[in-house]
Amino acid sequence: MHNQRIQKAGDLLTADVNTPVIKHATSNLSVLNEAYSYSKPSSFSRGMRIDLNNVTILLISGTASIDEHGNSIHVSDFRSQLQRTLKNISGLLENEGAGWRDVVRTTCYLRDIDRDYELFNQVRTAFYEQLGLNPLPASTDVQTKLCRPELLVEIEAIAMFRAQPETAGTGLK
Amino acid sequence: MDVSSEHSRATLHLPIEKRAISNPAILNEAYNEATPKSYSRGMRIDLNGLTIVLISGTYSSDEHGNTVHVGDFRAQLRRTLENITGLLAVEGCTWHDVVRTTCYLRDMDRDYDAFNEVRTAFFNEINLDPLPASTGVEAKLCRPDLLVDIDAIAMFQTKGSTGDGNA
Secondary structure (H helix, E strand, O other), X not given: OHHHHHHHHHHHHHHOOOOOOEEEEEOOOOOOOOHHHOXXXXXXXXXXXXXXXXXXXXXXXXXXXXXXXXXXXXXXXXXXXXXXXXXXXXXXXXXXXXXXXXXXXXXXXXXXXXXXHHHHHHHHHHHHHHHOOOOOOEXXXXXXXXXXXXXXXXXXXXXXXXXXXXXXXXXXX | OOXXXXXXXXXXXXXOEEEEEOOXXXXXXHHHOOOOOOOEOEEEEEOOOEEEEEEEEEOOEOOOOOEOOOOOHHHXXXXXXXXXXXHHHHOOOOHHHEEEXXXXXXXXXXXHHHHHHHHHHHHHHOOOOOOOEEEEEEOEOOOOOOOEEEEEEEEEEOOOOXXXXXX
């Protein structure tokens, strides 16, 4: 039954003409440079915005403690690196009119999870509580090496919200 | 860190319908641990007739938050799969609705054969077809005694949809 349903949907899809979704790269140069601007370009966007009929999806790339000039900041300071990482994600979300309340999922990569996970949780919890965030995003927290040896934490995120064109004269619902 | 200061585009911003997922009968809330972990066990998102379930990284932990089956990879994986089953069930869905997993093994070289045997047996038991897309990699996990961690995305249709593409 289940498989038949999917098979049928698949048949219909192949009969359609594919058209691209509406999407654009997102950035916030006031907090974070473009990865492509490095001396050796890193070919990824800081995030991608996808506008579907009923929902806007923001895919925030792996984000770390990098400043507007592309430099790693707060070297060897896990707490400050995490705070800057969260701030950079806030900036990317804001640029698309969104906020942490729209984040449905994160993946958090720590360079040394045995050493830093306790502090990670203290800082993340304090940050979310300051925002009154509820419900909390889904998340996966694991250890990996990151793209620069001095980076201690990196977070990627998915946000979803509804964006509707603002019509003249009508206020907020 | 003000999150609502600027709307750079002329759009109204409205939240989507979403809620946290939990199943405390099998898995505690991560927030209730001695040091609160600020994530939900999963997030359910309801779009017009389409429901997306995002299951957090899930591991061999019990209703009291304790790691179970320390040192036993196969049993940890079984418990992990069962915990995910339980989280899906709360939202009225099953592994048949899972479209993607990411699987993190603490020691890939040692455990990947056992991982595949157990996962295949589990998916065979429930006649899972098509199989989810998946990425399997090695990573250290949030507790030293955990050997495997899996996150998942499930999607299904609600609102009386027949799935015939006419929505």
